[in-house]
Amino acid sequence: MTLEQELDQFAQRGGGQMTIGPRGGQDLEAFKGTISSLRQYESNGRLRIVRQHQESYTGQRYIDRVIIELMPENWPSGV
Numbered sequence: 896m897t898l899e900q901e902l903d904q905f906a907q908r909g910g911g912q913m914t915i916g917p918r919g920g921q922d923l924e925a926f927k928g929t930i931s932s933l934r935q936y937e938s939n940g941r942l943r944i945v946r947q948h949q950e951s952y953t954g955q956r957y958i959d960r961v962i963i964e965l966m967p968e969n970w971p972s973g974v
Contacts, residue, residue, distance in 0.1 A: 898929055898932055899932075900913075902942070902965060902970060903970070905965060906965055906966075906967045906970035907927070907967070908914040908965060910965045910966050910967045910970065911931075911964065911965070912945060912962055912963065912964050912967065913962070913963055913964075913966070914960055914961070914962050915929065915960070915961045915962075916923065916959060916960045916961075917929075917959065923950065923953070923958075923959055924957070925960075926957070926958070926959070927957075929961075930947075930958055930961060933961055933963060933974075937963075938955035940969060941965070941969050941970050942963045942964060942965040942969065942970065943963065943964045943965075944961060944963055945963060945964050946962040947960070947961050947962075948960040956965060
């Protein structure tokens with residue numbers, strides 16, 4: 896399931912806050928793409944990034960969790 900499909904389903908269930916992290920097997924470097932997409936959705940007014948968590952075990956300070964807030968009226972399905 897793609898990130899957009901996951902967010903579509905979340906919006907259809909009423910939205911609210913959701914924690915997003917790397918998918919199974921995805922490394923933190925690859926997770927940067929997901930974060931970039933979330934930031935783009937935020938800049939388009941489709942969701943709000945509430946909090947980002949940086950890991951501390953690699954020394955790279957990668958973001959490893961993001962809490963978003965998504966309201967169904969801001970996330971039209973299929974867009």
